[in-house]
Amino acid sequence: MSFHHFTSKSAQILIGEIMGCDRDLENLKENINDQNKMKNIIDVLGRI
Numbered sequence: 001m002s003f004h005h006f007t008s009k010s011a012q013i014l015i016g017e018i019m020g021c022d023r024d025l026e027n028l029k030e031n032i033n034d035q036n037k038m039k040n041i042i043d044v045l046g047r048i
Contacts (some may be wrong), residue, residue, distance in 0.1 A: 004015075
């Protein structure tokens, strides 16, 4: 079993990757939100 010692540099890289993933998730949530808003508008227009 091998143990990897985290260096400050590798920790910073990992944090950067996590922050990038977090940003991607936020963007996905916004896109889903926008799609839901559009769907609601289309549903409303369809009832007119």
